[in-house]
Structures are given as C-alpha cells and as structure tokens.
Amino acid sequence: MSGENQSDFHYDADPENPGWRIWGPRGGGVFNAHYNPIRVQVEAPGRARVRCFAGEHLTSATGYLHGGATAGFIDIALFAGARGCGLEREDLAVTLDLTIQYLAPGLSGQNLDAVVDLVRETKRIAFVRGVVEQESGPIASFMATIRKGAARA
Structure with a gap:
C-alpha cells in the first residue's frame, strides 16, 4: 500500500x-x-532502540553470529530506528553508505539491539550512528548516511 x-x-x-x-x-x-x-522503542528525542531475536539461523559455522547477519540487521535498524526518531517515508529511503566496526562476536539465543541516533537531518539526507548490543555488551558500532524518500507520484 x-x-x-x-x-x-x-x-x-x-x-x-x-x-x-x-x-x-x-x-x-x-x-x-x-x-x-x-x-x-523510542528512548529519547533522536534516539531509538531496535530489537530482534538472534536465532541460530543467523550464525556462521563458528557458532557466532555471521558478520553478514549483523550487517543485515544494522541496515534494517537504520530505517526502523530512523522511523522511531521521527523520520517518515522510510519505505522510500535508501542507504548511501554504511560503515561497521565489529567489536566482539555476537551470540545466538539472545536479543540483538541496535541503539540508533539520528545525528542530523536535512531535507533529503539523514545521518545516523549507533551501536549493536547484546547482554555481554557492544558487538558492533556503525555510521550511515540515508537518502530520504519522497512521496511517489
């Protein structure tokens, strides 16, 4: 729709x-x-927590979360988190760039949380940063630029 x-x-x-x-x-x-x-969950103006459950299907052969699964979650969290921060029309937005720093292995069987901060927003661009956390602490940090969507004709 x-x-x-x-x-x-x-x-x-x-x-x-x-x-x-x-x-x-x-x-x-x-x-x-x-x-x-x-x-x-909106935590403060410009900050939202995005959560999914890290099931075993997101692990690599090592038994830890696959780096690609973590990256995929981050890319989803950019838009879900930006929506929580008040960005509308996330359905038409796209990721322009995404930088990830992996800090520790992620574990399956736990919640995977991305704390997303909307750093700055212009008419067409949103700058986002955040950290991915589990019970043991941070497992990744990220920065991204999103091109905001416009209403379809």
Missing part, C-alpha cells in the same frame, strides 16, 4: 511489550523475515 500519506511499512504498537512498536514491510519482505519481528 503506498500513497502520499501511507507508508509501505507498518509501525504498530506491540501488544505484548508496552512502550515498544513492531516495524516492518507491509508485504512481509523476504529478507526482513530473517529478523522478524523487528521491535522499536
């Missing part, structure tokens, strides 16, 4: 977790399904 005032992504209250919202593509999204459900 797209239109000038309707996003292709849902952002609905999570009935099982007060204070959290569930975010994701209305059509399901094949790639996003690896991380569903994606939950978002």
Whole structure:
C-alpha cells in the first residue's frame, strides 16, 4: 500500500511489550523475515532502540553470529530506528553508505539491539550512528548516511 500519506511499512504498537512498536514491510519482505519481528522503542528525542531475536539461523559455522547477519540487521535498524526518531517515508529511503566496526562476536539465543541516533537531518539526507548490543555488551558500532524518500507520484 503506498500513497502520499501511507507508508509501505507498518509501525504498530506491540501488544505484548508496552512502550515498544513492531516495524516492518507491509508485504512481509523476504529478507526482513530473517529478523522478524523487528521491535522499536523510542528512548529519547533522536534516539531509538531496535530489537530482534538472534536465532541460530543467523550464525556462521563458528557458532557466532555471521558478520553478514549483523550487517543485515544494522541496515534494517537504520530505517526502523530512523522511523522511531521521527523520520517518515522510510519505505522510500535508501542507504548511501554504511560503515561497521565489529567489536566482539555476537551470540545466538539472545536479543540483538541496535541503539540508533539520528545525528542530523536535512531535507533529503539523514545521518545516523549507533551501536549493536547484546547482554555481554557492544558487538558492533556503525555510521550511515540515508537518502530520504519522497512521496511517489
């Protein structure tokens, strides 16, 4: 469903977790399904926490989270987190660049949280940074530039 005032992504209250919202593509999204459900909690103006459960399907042969799975979660968290920070039309936005620093191995069987900060926003660009955390502490940090979407004609 797209239109000038309707996003292709849902952002609905999570009935099982007060204070959290569930975010994701209305059509399901094949790639996003690896991380569903994606939950978002606004922590402060310009800051949101994005959460998924790191299942075993996201691990590599080492038994730790695959670096690509962590990167995929970060790319999803950019948009879910930006939505939590007030950016609308995330369905039409794209990642221009993304830099990731891996700090520690991620573990399956735990929540995977990205704390996302909207650093600056212009008419067409959003600058985002954040850290991915698990129970043991930070496992990655990131910085990204998002080109914001415009309403479809």
